Amino acid sequence: MWPLxxxxxxxxxxxxxxxxxxAAIGAIVALILLAFYADGNNYMAFGMQSLTQSFDIQxxxxxxxxxxxxxxxxxxxxxxxxxxLVAGDQVAGEANMGTLRLLITKPVxxxxxxxxxxxxxxxxxxxxxxxxxxxxxxxxxxxFGTGDLMILKSTEVVILENTxxxxxxFAAFGxxxxxxxxxxxxxxxxxxxxxxxxxPIVTTMSVIIVFTIxxxxxxxxxxxxxxxxxxxxxxxxxxxxxxxxxxxxxxxSAGILLLHIAGFLVATIWxxxxxxxxx
Amino acid sequence: xxxxxxxxxxxxxxxxxxxxxxxxxLNAVKKKLEAVKDYSGDATLSVDVSFMKVPDSxxxxxxxxxxxxxxxxxxxxxxxxxxGMNVSLNSLISGKEFTAVPGGYTSVNxxxxxxxxxxxxxxxxxxxxxxxxxxxxSALVWKATTTTRENGTYESNMEYGRFSQWGLxxxxxxxxxxxxxKLPKGVTMEYEGxxxxxxxxxxxxxxxxxxxxxxxxxxxxxxxxxxxx
Numbered sequence: 001m002w003p004l005x006x007x008x009x010x011x012x013x014x015x016x017x018x019x020x021x022x023a024a025i026g027a028i029v030a031l032i033l034l035a036f037y038a039d040g041n042n043y044m045a046f047g048m049q050s051l052t053q054s055f056d057i058q059x060x061x062x063x064x065x066x067x068x069x070x071x072x073x074x075x076x077x078x079x080x081x082x083x084x085l086v087a088g089d090q091v092a093g094e095a096n097m098g099t100l101r102l103l104i105t106k107p108v109x110x111x112x113x114x115x116x117x118x119x120x121x122x123x124x125x126x127x128x129x130x131x132x133x134x135x136x137x138x139x140x141x142x143x144f145g146t147g148d149l150m151i152l153k154s155t156e157v158v159i160l161e162n163t164x165x166x167x168x169x170f171a172a173f174g175x176x177x178x179x180x181x182x183x184x185x186x187x188x189x190x191x192x193x194x195x196x197x198x199x200p201i202v203t204t205m206s207v208i209i210v211f212t213i214x215x216x217x218x219x220x221x222x223x224x225x226x227x228x229x230x231x232x233x234x235x236x237x238x239x240x241x242x243x244x245x246x247x248x249x250x251x252x253s254a255g256i257l258l259l260h261i262a263g264f265l266v267a268t269i270w271x272x273x274x275x276x277x278x279x
Numbered sequence: 280x281x282x283x284x285x286x287x288x289x290x291x292x293x294x295x296x297x298x299x300x301x302x303x304x305l306n307a308v309k310k311k312l313e314a315v316k317d318y319s320g321d322a323t324l325s326v327d328v329s330f331m332k333v334p335d336s337x338x339x340x341x342x343x344x345x346x347x348x349x350x351x352x353x354x355x356x357x358x359x360x361x362x363g364m365n366v367s368l369n370s371l372i373s374g375k376e377f378t379a380v381p382g383g384y385t386s387v388n389x390x391x392x393x394x395x396x397x398x399x400x401x402x403x404x405x406x407x408x409x410x411x412x413x414x415x416x417s418a419l420v421w422k423a424t425t426t427t428r429e430n431g432t433y434e435s436n437m438e439y440g441r442f443s444q445w446g447l448x449x450x451x452x453x454x455x456x457x458x459x460x461k462l463p464k465g466v467t468m469e470y471e472g473x474x475x476x477x478x479x480x481x482x483x484x485x486x487x488x489x490x491x492x493x494x495x496x497x498x499x500x501x502x503x504x505x506x507x508x
Contacts, residue, residue, distance in 0.1 A: 054430075058349070059356035148355040154469060158332045159356055238470040243332040249470075 004112060008120035012086060018124070021082035022131055028078075029071055029135040033143060036067055040144075051157065057150075064141030065149040065165045069241070071136040076176060076235070080183040080208050081201075082128060087121040087187035088200035091272070096196040101277050110273050118265060121184045126177050133173050151241055158243050168245075172237035175254060179234040182257045183208065185264035192272050230260050301381035301395045307418040308411070311446040312369050317343040317502040318447065321495045324350065324357060328457055328487035333358060340491065346370040347507040350491075359489060360455045361430045368420055368435065368446070371409065376400040382410065390414060392421055405429055419443060431456045442496050451491045458485030 382394030
């Protein structure tokens with residue numbers, strides 16, 4: 001399995017477009033950090049306007065932990081596209097290049113081949129999130145320092161003590177890894193049906209956009225289907241920033257996402273094993 | 280003639296004495312409070328507001344005459360209702376002129392307290408009316424209810440102990456109205472799990488409570504005005 005995985009990782013990281021994702025995240029985080037460094041206090045004053053009308057807030061609200069939360073909130077909506085770029089290309093890309101038929105003539109079972117490709121996609125996903133964590137958390141804290149984390153929600157204001165924040169980020173990034181692997185599993189599954197990678201990438205993003213819109217709209221008819229959409233559970237990382245942590249729904253969401261990953265992977269293997277490879 | 284003058288003198292005394300007593304009692308309270316030129320205190324701040332989750336925190340409290348007041352949480356965030364200066368009785372009363380109107384007596388926890396209603400003399404004062412419950416013997420204010428133009432009505436309940444000779448409480452419970460406060464609808468996606476957890480919380484009585492438990496005071500040691508900027 002390890003040689004197979006090495007080959008798949010080599011293929012992913014040999015392609016220059018893989019690094020577009022890292023560059024994109026680097027550029028977005030750098031821009032957000034620059035914006036906060038230059039004009040963060042005005043942004044905060046505007047954002048907290050409703051609260052400061054009634055309350056006096058003293059202390060360093062704008063700190064590295066808050067900026068990391070804002071970056072995560074902003075980026076985790078868009079990162080699925082960057083994941084789909086690689087995961088959606090895993091099988092369809094080979095089909096497009098005409099190497100898929102050659103690949104399966106090798107003395108390796110289709111299941112092992114797919115597992116190697118999926119693990120490689122997952123490792124790419126995790127590396128991308130680690131890169132994001134490094135920039136969003138480490139660099140933000142380095143520039144802006146640490147402090148209590150104040151989160152404004154539509155129903156409450158949560159203040160978390162400085163010493164009680166870091167572990168939540170580790171947990172949140174862990175959860176985000178599960179959420180993004182779900183996206184990778186979906187793109188990987190769709191990749192089996194296509195002859196080029198554009199189809200699975202666009203379809204994955206379309207599914208996520210539609211589901212996200214349904215998850216966001218607070219309309220009764222959609223509220224009944226929300227629990228069944230995996231996008232509803234993908235933002236479960238925010239549950240780690242409740243006080244106390246909403247363990248039960250967070251673990252339930254993580255479980256649902258893991259079930260999706262397993263479901264997509266089993267379906268991918270099942271379809272691919274039966275597929276007549278013509279390309 | 281003599282009888283008439285005695286009658287009017289008694290009548291004057293009957294109407295003027297309570298007001299005079301209230302003013303004297305207020306003066307006694309002010310004298311005690313104004314003996315504290317400045318203080319810094321170490322305290323534990325507890326915030327109990329239905330829509331806020333704020334952990335109890337160690338804070339530094341600073342006061343400087345006449346009404347400079349600040350609560351700072353070192354390396355952290357402290358949150359207080361607007362008009363939070365009224366948490367400090369010194370800020371509320373020291374250096375300000377009031378007309379004191381007597382309001383009789385009441386009993387709180389077996390303690391007989393005089394009611395004084397304070398009407399500020401300054402036209403531009405944010406405070407409209409303050410009602411104090413004062414123990415006459417010690418000139419300690421045990422409860423203050425303040426109605427302001429901008430920030431509604433506040434209630435401060437004091438408990439005294441080690442620093443009562445300075446008129447400084449060991450504990451203050453500050454109660455304010457939160458029923459009119461609305462958080463704006465978030466523009467970002469909110470996690471359904473958190474929403475469901477919050478939906479099970481009791482909504483509260485429309486009041487917010489902030490408690491300050493002082494562990495120590497440092498009185499009249501001098502504080503720079505820049506500290507309050």
